[in-house]
Amino acid sequence: MEEFVVTPWEVHGAIDYFELVERFGTQLIDDELSKRLKKYIGDHQMLRRNIFYSHRDLNWILDKYEKGEKFVLYTGRGPSSNTHLGHLMPWFFTKDLQEAFDVKLYFQMTDDEKFLFNNELKLDDTRNLSYENALDIIALGFAPKRTKIFLDTEYANVLYKIAVEVAKRVTFSTAKAVFGFTNSTNIGSIFFTSMQSAPAFLESVLEKKNVPCLIPCAIDQDAHFRVCRDVAPILGYYKPAVVHCKLFPSLAGSDKMSASLPQTSIFTTDAPKTARKKVMNAFTGGAVSVKEQKEKGGNPDICSIYQYEYYLFEKDDDKMKELREKCKRGELMCGEHKQILADKIEKFLTAHQEKREKARDKIEDYMLRD
Amino acid sequence: MEEFVVTPWEVHGAIDYFELVERFGTQLIDDELSKRLKKYIGDHQMLRRNIFYSHRDLNWILDKYEKGEKFVLYTGRGPSSNTHLGHLMPWFFTKDLQEAFDVKLYFQMTDDEKFLFNNELKLDDTRNLSYENALDIIALGFAPKRTKIFLDTEYANVLYKIAVEVAKRVTFSTAKAVFGFTNSTNIGSIFFTSMQSAPAFLESVLEKKNVPCLIPCAIDQDAHFRVCRDVAPILGYYKPAVVHCKLFPSLAGSDKMSASLPQTSIFTTDAPKTARKKVMNAFTGGAVSVKEQKEKGGNPDICSIYQYEYYLFEKDDDKMKELREKCKRGELMCGEHKQILADKIEKFLTAHQEKREKARDKIEDYMLRD
Structure with missing residues (x-):
């Protein structure tokens, strides 16, 4: 069997999604949880077909919700290209979650990340792509009052403050182990995971009280939220819950759909x-x-x-x-x-x-x- | 002879300032340069007494100035405590430089740094201290029109964008070699030098043209500007010039005056x-x-x-x-x-x-x- 690799910046090989759940230490969405979600989101084909198939603390966030404590949704987009169909997939589900639970959504555009991790892209490129990608988000019909989109570089006055709180609690050893960084990795890339963690605590910071957060995302993003969840209790926040989907396939029949092809x-x-x-x-x-x-x-x-x-x-x-x-x-x-x-x-x-x-x-x- | 250590975060031992010029690869301010400065700043005791004693590219920036290309000054303060007399020393000189050359000054308060490098300090503490320290800067009589003070966390919308441009060009290897970081260093501290580099390019970014920058600072800060100068040409900016002073002594008769004592x-x-x-x-x-x-x-x-x-x-x-x-x-x-x-x-x-x-x-x- 071919060895497969899934990190936020590299996906290749034939992915065994069950194996990934083991590797990352997440939970499968079992029948009971699926049934529980159905009460809110209906008989959703992405759950029925196990496209959204893995999670962290989803039961906990539903417990909270059922006791009257609303959560916020947080998802994101790495603006390295125009949006492709693979990106839309989790956004459709996120929109359905937002409507089902009637909650706020923070949508992060990581223009810093795509600049830092890609030698071909300038910061102006990832900024412009963020705005192009935002058009797709809006076109899907997310409610403007409950949906807030931001670019890391344009919302840094708020995010950087939260990011340094995270960063202070993450050593290079941890970042190296989780993301596979080396001594040749640039120091912006090393820091970046703090910026991706920050929105998980954004509502808590803005509202000055602890607010649960649910992150729908593709499973390749899980590494960031493992780090984020480890840091959360140190900062006095809830660990964000996560619900993971599989990666949308490429027209070449292997790997995930990739904008680089x-x-x-x-x-x-x-x-x-x-x-x-x-x-x-x-x-x-x-x-x-x-x-x-x-x-x-x-x-x-x-x-x-x-x-x-x-x-x-x-x-x-x-x-x-x-x-x-x-x-x-x-x-x-x-x-x-x-x-x-x-x-x-x-x-x-x-x-x-x-x-x-x-x-x-x-x-x-x-x-x-x- | 006791081994001495001088980094932005650690100073101990009996400092040999000549040896430091060798270690860091800076230049001594010689009689000729001193004479050249005298034309502008007068017979300044901090030059006469070799308190400001070392530099990088000071002749170059004077050449530029004499050809009609004005520079900006940039200095900073790490707000880990109230201001002590040691901090004032380079600020007096900076003020005299500002008046002599009639130039703008950017004054950075690194509230992020002091939070990231100090386990005892919260971000609120370093923020409050920044404002307390700013009172001392203002009390010295810097001209408000030409002097702009900012906190890293409050000016991050502008600084973070410049910082990631720097960070992309600095590997962990470099940061490790220059600052002595280890695998246990937190990822915010690793990134921080990019935030200290950013103001060297701030005027160029804001004015959308290349503007020379002169940084008066204590010699222990030089490491940041070595990195900054290496990156500058890659970003298309002038390397900042630097003028270094010795460290203000402690009342205990050794090391530098330290707020921790x-x-x-x-x-x-x-x-x-x-x-x-x-x-x-x-x-x-x-x-x-x-x-x-x-x-x-x-x-x-x-x-x-x-x-x-x-x-x-x-x-x-x-x-x-x-x-x-x-x-x-x-x-x-x-x-x-x-x-x-x-x-x-x-x-x-x-x-x-x-x-x-x-x-x-x-x-x-x-x-x-x-």
């Missing part, structure tokens, strides 16, 4: 025709010839088209099952399925891009500055 | 009577008995009272020489000299504290925020 990622800013082309070029579980596929069927488990349906585009389980069966029986050819998905994506992008343009006028309603 | 430091907030008591208890170069001292004389070179006169209180060289000779001939007893110095310090503190109280109403004229 634009041909295998669909960006929200792609022209619908461009997106269609990318889908048509995607890796599938098809056989070498149409003839062979009609005889032996396809393999949906390794097919990126199938994964796209499963993770995002086909919410109906019956239809999902039908797609799977038809593929396996050789009744649904890859070209045909690609057309089906491409239609859905074109339709989604056309509608999203319209909302995204309208978002330009609303952006100031969402931005948090000091 | 309040009995051997005179604070600007000390009641004049308290200051007098501290002077009366100071370490001197006197003999074991009055009789012996009258016969053999005292040793001014190890005497803290003599050092105080030399560094700060007796500006007249002839009088200084007279004090020295009288001491060595056994004509000036320690008790008598202590009374003379205590009178001067009492007088200074009384006047300073009056100005310091008046400064409370002016503080907002000086503070830089964003």
Whole structure:
């Protein structure tokens, strides 16, 4: 079995998500917890399909909520590129959580991080990308009154103060062990995790009382919150709860969708025709010839088209099952399925891009500055 | 010979200031440069007495100035305690530089640093101390229009952006080698040097053009500016020039005056009577008995009272020489000299504290925020 790597800055290999839960020391979302969440968020396909599948202290935060203590949501985006579909996935779930629990959401744009960890990007680039990415967040329909978006560099008057409180309690040894830093790592990258921890305590700082925080994020971000949770009690705050999703697959059929490979990622800013082309070029579980596929069927488990349906585009389980069966029986050819998905994506992008343009006028309603 | 240590956070042993110039790779202020400075700042006792004695690129910045390119001054204060007389020493010189060259001064209060490097201090403490220390700066009479004071945590919207530009170009290896960090150092302390570098580029950033910067500081701060100067050309800025002073002696007759030993430091907030008591208890170069001292004389070179006169209180060289000779001939007893110095310090503190109280109403004229 190939060795796989999952850190906030590197994901490769065939990820075993159960193994990851062991490695990181998180908990699987079991049937009981899933049922408990269902009371609030309904029969959500991302829970049903174990896309959001792991957590830390989710039961605890529900206990708090049920006793009348509201939490805040906190999630984020590393603005290294335009938004792609993989980024939207946890945002959809976050929006559903926000509506279900009627809570505030802090949305962090880590323009500092993407600058510090990427030699190709200038701070102006990550700043501009933050604002471009914010348009996608707004286009999804997050409520402006309860949703506050901020850039690390623009909200530093507030965040840096919290970050140094965190940083004082994290040694280089810890950062090295958790993130795999070396002596060649730059000192901004070493410090950065403090900036990602800070928003977990933001509401508590602003409200001057301890407020629980729930962080929906992809599992590759967990390392930051392990550190954050260790520091929280020292600072007198609750440990943030976390709910983790799997990583959205690439059109190349392996690893996560990565903005550094634009041909295998669909960006929200792609022209619908461009997106269609990318889908048509995607890796599938098809056989070498149409003839062979009609005889032996396809393999949906390794097919990126199938994964796209499963993770995002086909919410109906019956239809999902039908797609799977038809593929396996050789009744649904890859070209045909690609057309089906491409239609859905074109339709989604056309509608999203319209909302995204309208978002330009609303952006100031969402931005948090000091 | 005892090994001595000089870092921004640790000073001990008998400092050999010439050796330090070798260690740090700075330049001595030679007669020619001293003469050149004299044209602007006059016959300044801190140059005459080699209290400001070392530099980096001071000739270069004077060349620039003489060609019509004005520089900015940048100095700072680590707010770990109330201000003591040792802190005032370079500030007096900085003020004289500001007036001589008619230039802007940025005054950084590193409230983050003193919090990160000191387990006893909370961020609220270093913030409050910053404002207390700012009163002393204002009381010295810096011109409000040309002097801007800021706290790192309160000006982070501007500083953090510059700091990450610096931090991206400094590896942990470098920070470790320059500052002696270990794996147990906290990640905020590791990052901090970037925040101390940032103001060297502040005017360039705010004015959107390259502006030379001169940093007057005690020699123990040089490490930060070595790093800063290495990074400057990568960022497209001039390397800041630096002019270094020696460390103000303690009343215990060794090391530098340290706020952690309040009995051997005179604070600007000390009641004049308290200051007098501290002077009366100071370490001197006197003999074991009055009789012996009258016969053999005292040793001014190890005497803290003599050092105080030399560094700060007796500006007249002839009088200084007279004090020295009288001491060595056994004509000036320690008790008598202590009374003379205590009178001067009492007088200074009384006047300073009056100005310091008046400064409370002016503080907002000086503070830089964003």
